[in-house]
Amino acid sequence: MKSYIFSGVALLLAGMLLMTACDRGENPTEAGAFELNLRPTVGGQDFIAGRPYQNIQGRTYQLDEFKMYIANIRLVKESGEELPLADIELFDLVRETVTRGVSHGAGTFSLFENVPAGTYAGVKFGIGVPENMNTSPADYATDHPLSVNTSMYWSWRTGYKFISLEGKIDASQEMTGAVLDQSLVYHTGRDSVNSPNQIYREVSYLRPQDAFTIESGRELQFIIEMDINRFFYNEQDTISMHIQNFTHSVPGEQFNLSVEITDNLVSGALFKLPF
Amino acid sequence: MRYILPVTLLSTLLLLTNSCDDDGPELAERYEVSLPAHFPPLPVPEDNPLTVDRVALGKQLFFDPILSKDATVSCASCHDPAFSFTDLLKNSRGVEGAVGDRNSMPIVNLAYANSFFWDGSNPSLEEQAIHPIINPLEMASDLADVIRKLENHPTYPQDFQQAFGGPPTTDRLVKALAAFERTLVSANSAYDRYVAGDENALTDSERRGMNLFFNHQRGECFHCHTEPFFTDFSFQNNGLYSEYQDEGRRRVTGRDNDEGKFKVPSLRNIEYTGPYMHDGSMSTLEEVVDHYAKGGNKHRNQSILLDNIEFSEQEKQNLIAFLKALSDPAFIQNPDFRPK
Numbered sequence: 331m332k333s334y335i336f337s338g339v340a341l342l343l344a345g346m347l348l349m350t351a352c353d354r355g356e357n358p359t360e361a362g363a364f365e366l367n368l369r370p371t372v373g374g375q376d377f378i379a380g381r382p383y384q385n386i387q388g389r390t391y392q393l394d395e396f397k398m399y400i401a402n403i404r405l406v407k408e409s410g411e412e413l414p415l416a417d418i419e420l421f422d423l424v425r426e427t428v429t430r431g432v433s434h435g436a437g438t439f440s441l442f443e444n445v446p447a448g449t450y451a452g453v454k455f456g457i458g459v460p461e462n463m464n465t466s467p468a469d470y471a472t473d474h475p476l477s478v479n480t481s482m483y484w485s486w487r488t489g490y491k492f493i494s495l496e497g498k499i500d501a502s503q504e505m506t507g508a509v510l511d512q513s514l515v516y517h518t519g520r521d522s523v524n525s526p527n528q529i530y531r532e533v534s535y536l537r538p539q540d541a542f543t544i545e546s547g548r549e550l551q552f553i554i555e556m557d558i559n560r561f562f563y564n565e566q567d568t569i570s571m572h573i574q575n576f577t578h579s580v581p582g583e584q585f586n587l588s589v590e591i592t593d594n595l596v597s598g599a600l601f602k603l604p605f
Numbered sequence: 606m607r608y609i610l611p612v613t614l615l616s617t618l619l620l621l622t623n624s625c626d627d628d629g630p631e632l633a634e635r636y637e638v639s640l641p642a643h644f645p646p647l648p649v650p651e652d653n654p655l656t657v658d659r660v661a662l663g664k665q666l667f668f669d670p671i672l673s674k675d676a677t678v679s680c681a682s683c684h685d686p687a688f689s690f691t692d693l694l695k696n697s698r699g700v701e702g703a704v705g706d707r708n709s710m711p712i713v714n715l716a717y718a719n720s721f722f723w724d725g726s727n728p729s730l731e732e733q734a735i736h737p738i739i740n741p742l743e744m745a746s747d748l749a750d751v752i753r754k755l756e757n758h759p760t761y762p763q764d765f766q767q768a769f770g771g772p773p774t775t776d777r778l779v780k781a782l783a784a785f786e787r788t789l790v791s792a793n794s795a796y797d798r799y800v801a802g803d804e805n806a807l808t809d810s811e812r813r814g815m816n817l818f819f820n821h822q823r824g825e826c827f828h829c830h831t832e833p834f835f836t837d838f839s840f841q842n843n844g845l846y847s848e849y850q851d852e853g854r855r856r857v858t859g860r861d862n863d864e865g866k867f868k869v870p871s872l873r874n875i876e877y878t879g880p881y882m883h884d885g886s887m888s889t890l891e892e893v894v895d896h897y898a899k900g901g902n903k904h905r906n907q908s909i910l911l912d913n914i915e916f917s918e919q920e921k922q923n924l925i926a927f928l929k930a931l932s933d934p935a936f937i938q939n940p941d942f943r944p945k
Binding site: 380395413466467468469470471472473477479480481483485486487488495497498501513514515578580 | 718822831837887
């Protein structure tokens, strides 16, 4: 007899669990929100696709496509322990959308609700597609950031693009900017066919002396500001966009160009926590 | 007697699990679509589960001219399974000889698509199904009329009851059509067998064509015609014209930089789906390859990936051979995709 009572109770409990499964969006009591925000700029102003800009060599260019993957997003607790928020998200900085497995509204930001309230000492994330995810769209549903629908997949031999920049530049001698006659195609990526982690970049923003808090009813914004001109120069070298106008990250010169652009992006990025 | 409590709880539990879903009998037999390892899981919307009854009803409706104003045109009139669900026409024909303004698109692996029609004006298989029914150049029907005809039909009311637990409605009509279309998966070409590990599945010429297709420096085809669907479902201006009569994607977005952009079509079964381009203006694959080799007609929105490429005659033939290796004869002959 006891065993029937037990099975009845177990079923009742299972039923209650299933009922709660239908009830989405329940908030733990002490939780706040964290927002990861990408802000592309040129010369301090917000970047606008299709608008002409000048690079540091004085050449006029425009970009019509700018997408990039941000992976392994996590908050770092004061103890050093990491709180994972997302494995991968695709930021489309032209259409202002973020693909995150669940489709997200307009805006180049990614909102994490229900982050446990507490004090945090930093943010960590990666730029690109980590090797363990750089497989094939067969592994991902069609609303996933790594689905074939995002136009970021090359092929089974070469994996995913990490950053996609496309546009046009004035390559003329006169540099009047009247005609943008040269295409710009910068597709970075490919770790899966090179040695691991040559181009996937881990970024840590740690400020243990100046920890920040996430608390209930508040939304903490973390902004990654990236000056697009800065992708094309560093202390040692300037990329002549009108000549080095193309990379598909084929091993050799193209791959080196992709690495340089990625490193310039990372070293030039500014991280901001307004609170 | 002692079993009653658990059994009652079990049935309550079943009811509770079902309360998350929206519509239709929940214990209906699921329709299984078999997929190769290199295809992602089949996306099926929560409110339209793929059931045997819905697919069967959708198939019957797909081939039935009852959906058109004068019972002369069915979905299959322009989407014939023998041609990978296209017709052989430049522009498709609707009721009373009406001529459509674009080339009929193949219905292949559309379960994976995230927008529909050449200009992507529709977001789901369910929603798009309404448009050919009411378009004056296609079936030219009134939806209320269609539902009345289905209600008065000798078998449809019972079929709808079986599939959806209720009488014909517009919502159920489009769900049934979408369910059938979701099953139209083509994944059994020579290329698929090659990917699955059969190295002899492709001839030398097809293999050389494949290498050109996936070449980052020259062919570049794969950038937009991305495997495994041979489309990335994006919108591109392929430089077909320097001035476009049909504004394409701009019709939907209103943005000038979308002028002349059209959905990148899948290349699967391309051998069967001519004539090509949104307006059917090219009859052969040779013309298509020549167009891309020339680098397009330099429209201002033309994809920057298109550039002049010098192909030898042999290379062109190899590329076309590879395109034909994307043909799936079992798909066009599949009795599940043809009328009874």
